[in-house]
Amino acid sequence: LQLRSTRPLGVAHDFIIEAMLVGLAFMIEQLLESLPEGLEIHRRGPAPAWLAALREDVGVPVRFDQSEDALVFPLSALEARPRLADPQVAAIAREQCEMEFRQWRTEEEGVMAERIRTALQDHAAPLPSLEGMADRLAVSARTLKRHLQQAGLSYRQLQDEERYRQACRLLAKAEKSISEVAYHLGYNDVANFSKAFKRWSGLTPKGYREQHSRV
Known part of the structure; x- marks a missing residue:
């Protein structure tokens, strides 16, 4: 059973991974009333200074410098019937x-x-x-x-959503020309910007500016 972090855990990484692996080992012991033979905890990286205490508290072999952070157990453990099974x-x-x-x-x-x-x-x-x-x-x-x-x-939808928001904010500034707004948003062609803006709002940039200038 491999543990992989999909997000950075910072300085807490080793502590969280170790706590989860030890917690899983204890859960297995509670479910089966004893630890299955062959159960091991594998950790990436070198052994810490508290390794002796860790092994004594956990009661299963803890091996470091492994390729994965994992709880390793024999396939036969999957067939074990937990106590109080219902x-x-x-x-x-x-x-x-x-x-x-x-x-x-x-x-x-x-x-x-x-x-x-x-x-x-x-x-x-x-x-x-x-x-x-x-x-x-x-x-x-x-x-x-x-x-x-x-x-x-889609990511394109979210990009267009943000471009439209920025375009509306920039078009509200009368001192900015439509071409300046287009270039600011990453469009090299004003016509492409106008086409995209009309798709978003139903108005051309000029039409949007005129409509909102009267509000």
């Missing part, structure tokens, strides 16, 4: 876990979209590419794209 309770628990997971995924997808919106608002034009945004949020471009797809969005 098929009906297990079915209810499984249903509850699946419901919680679906809710978490929905919330996570919404959180990712809001993180991108905030990052775009904080970024000066021109806006970053999908790959650039993924680097900024410390995720892979593939992961970022998948989260947005599951939320029914």
